[in-house]
Amino acid sequence: MEFAIFARWLHIVAGVMWIGLLYYFNFVQVPALAQATSEANSGGPGGAAITKYVAPRALFWFRYAALVTWLTGAYYLAVSPYTLHGAFTLGLGLAEPAASVTYIGFGAWLGTIMLLNVWGLIWPNQKKILGIVPATDEQKARARRVAFLASRTNTMLSIPMLMFMQAGAHGLPFFG
């Protein structure tokens, strides 16, 4: 048995958790909170329970799943025939270029940009929104917009990212 295969397995499990929670935020929580907030003044329960009990837990698993996904993916690339260098240079620097290296390289770059969005934009701004770090109302409003757009950007990027992650083994749906 090879440790790299376990790393790839863990990469997929953590990746499902990461992107699953990303889709939960975008397709479920954000629209639900918007509706809860708009109905709070007309007898609705508001979104306080989601913000207090659900969002912090979801964000915890979300950001650490993202980290584990990237680390296990990078480890797998490093020990696989792709190599880290080969993938991140999109296969262009290899003596024997292969389409699969180029494809996994696109996936790796998209995943890396997404990880940086999680830890560099989404989480720091969510800390302000949820009151984990102090922020004025104006700072919270701006944090809400930045976190929202970073999260939506990751949802958009996840679509080509997932296409490329399996393209090395299974091919591309376009131009293949």
Added chain:
Amino acid sequence: MNPLDTLKGTVIAGVVLAVVLAFVATKLAGG
């Protein structure tokens, strides 16, 4: 208007990006 403000716009932008990047990747790979 930013397409990322709606879920529909986000998904369409993602699919368009996937098609564009697939084209670029196949050209880079010599396809």
